[in-house]
Amino acid sequence: MSEPGVAIIGVGMTKIKEHWDKSIVHLLVESGLEAMDDASQKEEIHAENIDIGFLGIAYAGSVLNQRHIGPMLAEQVGLASARAYHIPVVRVESADASGGFAFFQAYLAIKSGEYKIAVVSGVEKLSDYQGITYITSSSLDREYEASLGGTPHAMAALITRRHMHEFNTTREQLALIAVKNHENGFYNPKAQFRKKISIEDVLDSEMISDPLRTYDFAPETSDGAATVILADSRLAKKYTDDPIYVLACAGASDSLALHNRKNFVELKSVVQAAKNVYKKANITPRKVDFVEAHDFATIYEILAYEDLGFVKKGKGGKAIEEELTTLKGEIPFNPSGGLKARGHPVGATGVAQIVESVLQLRGKADGRQVKGAKIGLTENIGGTGATAVISLLCNGDAL
């Protein structure tokens, strides 16, 4: 494989939790500074070196009643002030996939040759709002899903029941996804939940939307930010000896409303985006060493096993039962703990998946390290899969 054109030279992330004492700007600066330090291994990188910024935010506009967040943040980190030149910052919104799509845009900006270094951040502060479901339901069709009482949780439940009906997927298999992700999250110092749980904990937790319970879902309120610095590969070695390369990145769409799809147990956007990245990188799923998947609900990880091409449609439940996707399994899923345990600060999630993948590919993921990982895949979806964005990353050993 020849050297891909785009590399990641620095990553940073706040702890994911309810940050009562910190504002959205505070969180972003924290993750941004960590990424800048991380990118300064060989030579210090300065704000002046950055050409463009992308910011993934889904709900901050509604939660904080503040839009026009790009310049607000650029100003705080000195990217829109006198010393640095006044760089553009593009805000990207694609519901839960906002962070992944912001990364996608940053990738394209470098890939096109127009810019040499780009910064991409994702952030969300859900704890600043009470009764967040009204706002998160805006990732669905407001008029024909949310207005009838459809919530992201309820829509996941509709998919789950159908999957159970068509493929005999069991309640226990679904629970195992949450158990596995909590197990992994235990070893992630930045995860929101660092607590191992049992199948019984999941099955005894409160019913949210039949048949899914509290422990089937990512936490309702996660605050946090994540930042990644991308550079033209030819420049990357100036800042780091260990650049992580972006092999491919692709996005895809599907109908906004679930009922407008022909098939309720397959996310066509994921299937399409996966097909595109495998083709662009000229690899098969077999080459992938680990996946950071979008397990907003346990069912979505099962769908990911199938739609990303690791198992046949309908065999996702069996895959977790046979421990195919545990940390020591054939293809570990969500070594970070996933949305379930790491947390789901919506706009930051897609970027946090990249941060985790970079740590894994550098071999710096400590207790949750996937042994010998060379290629990682991130899957970030919006709503019920109306949007999907998938990235393939690799380290120097894969080239």
Place this chain on the structure above:
Amino acid sequence: MSSSPARYWRELGARYRLEASKCTICGAVYYPPVTPCLGMCQACRRKSIGKMKTIRLPRRGKIVSYTIVRDMAPPDFKTPYAIALIDLGEKTILGRLTDCNLDELHIGMEVEAVGPRRLGEQGKDKSGIIKYSMMFRPISTEKEVEVKLKKLKD
């Protein structure tokens, strides 16, 4: 924060009468209906402009999947309530279930449209638009009615 009445009003055909659009070229059905004069079929695109016919969806259908929302509902929704993907033959839509025993819901259950029924009022003080929507209820077969009556007598 409340939406303008127009936003609600222009959806009435779909909400109250289950109106949908049918492409007269390929037969595809869309719910809610496409814009009356400029709407297109997603498959036939430009060729279908002006050839989309407004139809009413059948009022009877079968449950494809359902869920009972017990928690994490938006602020103005009283739990529990049930929603379902309902196959109306020509089109599957998302519907709110009503007049039903939540424990008896199942995939394949036959339901019929009823209403429009009251969904709720807009705004925290409930002073805004009162929203209605067609809802769906189980169709009891004669046999089921017989069994229920017998139970009541016993």
